[in-house]
Amino acid sequence: MKFEEAMKRLEEIVNQMEAGDVDLDKTLANFEEGIRLVRFCSSKLEEAKKKIEILVKKDGKLAPEPFIPENEEKEARQKKDPKKNDTSGMDLF
Numbered sequence: 001m002k003f004e005e006a007m008k009r010l011e012e013i014v015n016q017m018e019a020g021d022v023d024l025d026k027t028l029a030n031f032e033e034g035i036r037l038v039r040f041c042s043s044k045l046e047e048a049k050k051k052i053e054i055l056v057k058k059d060g061k062l063a064p065e066p067f068i069p070e071n072e073e074k075e076a077r078q079k080k081d082p083k084k085n086d087t088s089g090m091d092l093f
Helices: 003-019 024-055 070-080
Strands: none
Touching: 003 024
């Protein structure tokens, strides 16, 4: 199964459950299937993350580097050196 197929099926399950017109047994079966699909998708995303880490180029060589979303990276830089990244101009006084 492909990631996209799993996501599409998850959307169908969520839509069915939100509609509320499915009996309890079918709802439980859908819930169990949804949990399996979430685990599958999480696994695929983790694999993709590892591939990205491997392909990051550093100093002319390929070296693993953790993937940090842009907003988290900015927060980490501000925590490390808050004055250097402060653009408010308040530290000029």
